[in-house]
Amino acid sequence: MTIDRIVLAVAGSLILISVLLAVFHDQRWLWLTAFVGANMLQSAFTGFCPLAILLKKLGKRPGPAFE
Template identity: 50%
Template sequence: MKSWQIVRLVAGTFILLSLALGVPGSPLFLSPWWLAFTAFVGLNLLQSAITHWCLMESILRKLGVPGGC
């Protein structure tokens, strides 16, 4: 997998998990504060789209994960 694919996989997983933990109707509900994590991930995705820089992708590339399209 390329670094951009891992970033999107992790972001999607974090969003779905935090929604499952933060939405009161979910069987995994813990606290509505988990929705703040959903917002944090969303803001990071917006920031990376605007600035063309993502910290996680930079870290993955330093760990040797290939970049590219």
């Protein structure tokens, strides 16, 4: 699995989990959804993604987005 796919899987999972937590627990969990979305947006423009950097240091293979 490449870094790109891992980043997308983690971001998607965090968004789904935070929305479910907001529905069933407390609406303040939507701040996590907003943070993940903002991080994905800035990553699209700048190419900077903290998770991608961490995964690269852990030896994961980069994909086309985070080379």
